[in-house]
Amino acid sequence: MSSQSSQPSRSARPLPPFDPGDPLGIDDLLDPEDLAVRDTVRDWSARRVLPEIADWYERGEVPVRELARELGALGALGMPLEGYGCAGSSAVQYGLACLELEAADSGIRSLVSVQGSLAMYAIHRFGSEEQKQRWLPGMAAGEIIGCFGLTEPDHGSDPAGMRTHAKRDGSDWVLSGRKMWITNGSVAGVAVVWAQTDEGIRGFAVPTGSPGFSAPLIKHKWSLRASVTSELVLDEVRLPADAVLPGATGLKGPLSCLTHARYGIVWGAMGAARASFEAALEYAKTREQFDRPIGGFQLTQAKLADKAVELHKGILLAHHLGVRMDAGRLRPEQVSFGKLNNVREAIEICRTARTILGANGISLEYPVMRHATNLESVLTYEGTVEMHQLVLGKALTGLDAFRG
Structure with missing residues (x-):
């Protein structure tokens, strides 16, 4: 076979122009669905967030509930999760969405991350079928906002030392303790709260309207100002037995x-x-x-x-x-x-x-x-x-x- 070919060699083909916005040609790694997800979130961010974000940041206020419903309509809440109204997107597509949201503002990406990757993910992976049916469809639509209570005033990097505890009282659980630096806390309809029990650390899906639950807003922040940050206070919050997430025991x-x-x-x-x-x-x-x-x-x-x-x-x-x-x-x-x-x-x-x-x-x-x-x-x-x-x-x- 001749070493000469009538076809031009790859090295002889004209190179694409250099793109300052994508100098390594990373877009070549993305398939059309990836690009469609990215462009949809980018367009929404440009239209909905960028014109307002400086004012939201300066005032320290953001219309979380309104934005959550819009993000739910985009399919951006709980993106990689399957079923219950979730998009079932790939991890790459979810990552691209996070990139575009944080290009607008970290607070907007935090809203989506806490909703989907923490609160919804915990219920989806560790919750009962009844818990999934109760919470996830509304959360995926942005009608219910979730928060995730793990960090405490005295226990951040070492959550094993948490002081929030839950004790059995008959068939009920009674939760007491405090959580700190909780994104979405003051606007949430459900809080996934982790607490010490006699069985080890357990997670609970806590309706935020429960007696004894409060979520005061944390003010005077110089960072993440376009994000709702709260303390969670649990003062003998009584929950039924089916509030505990059955699939998780311990820090894992x-x-x-x-x-x-x-x-x-x-x-x-x-x-x-x-x-x-x-x-x-x-x-x-x-x-x-x-x-x-x-x-x-x-x-x-x-x-x-x-x-x-x-x-x-x-x-x-x-x-x-x-x-x-x-x-x-x-x-x-x-x-x-x-x-x-x-x-x-x-x-x-x-x-x-x-x-x-x-x-x-x-x-x-x-x-x-x-x-x-x-x-x-x-x-x-x-x-x-x-x-x-x-x-x-x-x-x-x-x-x-x-x-x-």
Whole structure:
């Protein structure tokens, strides 16, 4: 067979143009359904959130119930879950949705993550069929908002030490305790609350109208201002026996929920980073100093190049983890890898973008400082930097550094 071919070699084919918005050609990894999901959420965010978000952030108020119903109509609540009105989307599609939502604001992505990846996921995976039928269809539609009560005032990174407890009283359960930093708490119709029992840590689906339950709003935040954050107070809340989630005993239940939510953060953080990077890139091409655009100076180009590398590496990492999740091969340690890297790099991208915008970088006319302050919360919740470092350290060495 001749080594010569009448067909042009692959190397001789014309290359596609370089796309500054997708310099690595990551879109080539996405199928048409992935792109359709991404574009639908992107269009909704541009139409519904971006025109209002600076005002919501400045006022510290957001129309959560209205947005939840709209997100439910999009199919964005409980996306990867099957049945009960949920979309049954792939993990990659859910990740793309998180990226686009957080490109608008971390608070909007948090609304979706807590609703779907924590509250709905807990009921879907660990709840009884009756609990699933009672709660999930309304939650998928955004008619019922859920929250997830694990963190306490004195127990964040070490949930095993939680003080919230539930005791049996005849056939009932009686819950007492406090939970802190709870997204959606003050607007929720159901709270998934984790508590110590004589049988170990158990989860409960708590109707928020139950006597003894209250969810005071946490105010005076400088981060995630376009998000409802609350304390949950349970003062001898009496629940029937069927309120307990039958499929979970011990910490594995809530921790598996956190793994699911952390996966969304791996994608979402890159949305905040992308929005900030794009704002800085556009600014650098139009802002003039010394008689030319600042994007023409070497130092500015170095900043843009370095942060483009980290941004798109982070998106590639998120996609890789999504493919593994869809294949049933994603380990919690790998999610820690993604959360640790992507949130940390996203903050640095935002900070560098702020320097390119100069004084304008602190203005709400641009998204950069809003994303940077939001990411300070994202860096802490669902596991701090230090906790994910120790998760990876244990996985790498086989030695547990959590307890001395």
